[in-house]
Amino acid sequence: MWTRTIQGKTLTFHLAGIHNQNFLMRDEETGSFWQQVTGECVAGPMRGAQLERVHNDELTIARFRAESLTGQVLLGEPGHSDSYERDWELGIDELPTVVDTSDSPLPPRALVAGVAVGGKARAYEASRLAAEPVILDEIGEVPVVLWSGGGRMLRAFERRVDGKALLLAPADGEHLRDAETGSLWDFRGCAVEGPQAEAKVCMTSVPVLWDYWFDWRAYNPETDIYGR
Amino acid sequence: MPSHRRPFVLLGLGALLVALATLITPLWVMRPFRPQGPTELAVALWVLRFGPWLLLGAGLMAVAAVVRAWPGGWWRRIAAVAMLVLTLGAGGLSRINVFEKMFAPMPAPRFAAASESGLPDEAIVMAVRVGEQARGYPVEVMAYHHVLNDVVGDAAIVVTY
Numbered sequence: 001m002w003t004r005t006i007q008g009k010t011l012t013f014h015l016a017g018i019h020n021q022n023f024l025m026r027d028e029e030t031g032s033f034w035q036q037v038t039g040e041c042v043a044g045p046m047r048g049a050q051l052e053r054v055h056n057d058e059l060t061i062a063r064f065r066a067e068s069l070t071g072q073v074l075l076g077e078p079g080h081s082d083s084y085e086r087d088w089e090l091g092i093d094e095l096p097t098v099v100d101t102s103d104s105p106l107p108p109r110a111l112v113a114g115v116a117v118g119g120k121a122r123a124y125e126a127s128r129l130a131a132e133p134v135i136l137d138e139i140g141e142v143p144v145v146l147w148s149g150g151g152r153m154l155r156a157f158e159r160r161v162d163g164k165a166l167l168l169a170p171a172d173g174e175h176l177r178d179a180e181t182g183s184l185w186d187f188r189g190c191a192v193e194g195p196q197a198e199a200k201v202c203m204t205s206v207p208v209l210w211d212y213w214f215d216w217r218a219y220n221p222e223t224d225i226y227g228r
Numbered sequence: 229m230p231s232h233r234r235p236f237v238l239l240g241l242g243a244l245l246v247a248l249a250t251l252i253t254p255l256w257v258m259r260p261f262r263p264q265g266p267t268e269l270a271v272a273l274w275v276l277r278f279g280p281w282l283l284l285g286a287g288l289m290a291v292a293a294v295v296r297a298w299p300g301g302w303w304r305r306i307a308a309v310a311m312l313v314l315t316l317g318a319g320g321l322s323r324i325n326v327f328e329k330m331f332a333p334m335p336a337p338r339f340a341a342a343s344e345s346g347l348p349d350e351a352i353v354m355a356v357r358v359g360e361q362a363r364g365y366p367v368e369v370m371a372y373h374h375v376l377n378d379v380v381g382d383a384a385i386v387v388t389y
Contacts, residue, residue, distance in 0.1 A: 001354065001356065001385060001386070001387050001388060002385065002388065003383060003385055004377065004384045004385060004386045005383075005384050010384045011386075012377050013375050014325065014328060014333060014375065015325070015327040015331055015374055015375050016276070016327060017254065017258045017272070017273070017276070017327065018258045018259075018260055018264070019258070019264050019269055020263050020264055021260070021261070023327075023374055023375070023388070024258075024273075025375055025386070026276075031277055033273050033276075036375075036388045037388075042269075043273040043274070043277070044273070051386075054356060054358075054383070054385050055356070056354045057355045058353070058354055058355070059352065059355045059364070060349060060350050060351065060352060060353075061342060061345065061347050061348070061349055061350075061351045061352075061364065061366075062349035062350070064342055064353050064355050064362070064364045065342040065343060067355075067362075068342070068355070068357065068364075070360075070361075070362070071341075071342045071355075071362035071363065071364055072339040072341060072342065072361075072362070072363050072364070073339060073341070073347065073353060073363070073364045073365075073366065074337055074338075074339055074353075074363070074364065074365045074366060074370075074376070075337075075338045075339060075340055075345065075369075076366070076369045077332065077334060077373075079332075080332060080372060080373075083372040084366075084368045084369055084372055085368060085371070085372075151350070151352070152352055153352075
């Protein structure tokens with residue numbers, strides 16, 4: 001998800017092509033081509049420009065509703081309801097891939113959550129995240145916490161307040177507790193009880209991209225894999 | 229074969245060839261389930277960018293072929309006009325965005341309150357917040373349309389999947 005205002009222009013994007021199984025978009029205003037997964041302009045008058053990422057989370061609609069009382073949800077187009085499949089990924093798993101990952105320990109269509117921060121990239125296998133719902137890690141010297149809220153719901157935060165890394169552990173199903181102050185933190189990454197709550201502290205979100213291993217690695221060639 | 233016959237045939241065939249190349253190159257290079265090398269991708273995107281000019285050139289060549297063929301009698305007229313029609317046909321087809329035919333765009337997205345979306349509680353949305361405004365884009369909808377231009381709060385964003 002990207003900001004589409006760049007260099008003073010607001011662009012309108014269309015699907016326009018495919019590059020190694022990742023879509024290319026074209027903007028109406030300049031006719032330039034943009035790689036969807038990286039936000040980079042790869043051809044045309046704006047070649048080399050980089051769109052700015054918009055932070056977003058994959059949440060269940062129940063969680064979204066709970067966090068945003070006035071939140072709105074996109075409705076499907078009436079004529080296309082046949083094309084909407086809740087379990088479409090089951091079918092796509094069978095499709096061939098075109099990027100060679102045979103020199104890595106994961107199959108090309110292994111589902112991973114990719115995190116890139118502090119100049120480093122790391123992939124977390126979906127199976128690993130399911131087994132270990134709260135992961136304290138450090139990527140490129142940035143202390144992070146990855147917190148699975150069930151299913152695909154996953155958030156990552158920079159677990160650092162006032163320059164000090166937080167040691168977080170599950171307190172109950174809904175909260176983490178930090179060892180330093182004993183404050184409780186909710187799934188939004190905000191302190192809701194204890195000394196940190198009084199200061200209304202929220203951790204900084206770190207973008208997470210659910211992706212297939214082959215695609216994540218194609219755009220993050222230096223990535224490593226958590227726990228391997 | 230008299231030598232004055234050839235210019236119109238060459239012009240007409242040249243026009244048709246340019247129009248067909250404009251139509252086929254991007255489709256061939258960017259067909260799914262194969263890797264795209266940097267050079268072939270650059271060529272395909274160049275053809276997409278400058279397609280209108282290529283087609284203008286092809287159209288002018290095809291018209292010139294008809295003009296040249298006209299004095300030569302009915303058979304030459306028919307041949308030249310046929311090449312013109314095929315050139316225009318290929319050119320017209322090349323202006324269709326097959327990706328938007330496969331995955332329809334959403335030029336006028338509609339929204340509902342989260343409780344009135346009709347989706348089950350466990351459906352996944354891509355959630356965005358800008359200032360006070362929060363919007364959720366159901367993955368099942370975005371996995372089909374792939375691209376959505378939207379404005380949330382004061383930010384113009386493009387939602388991609």
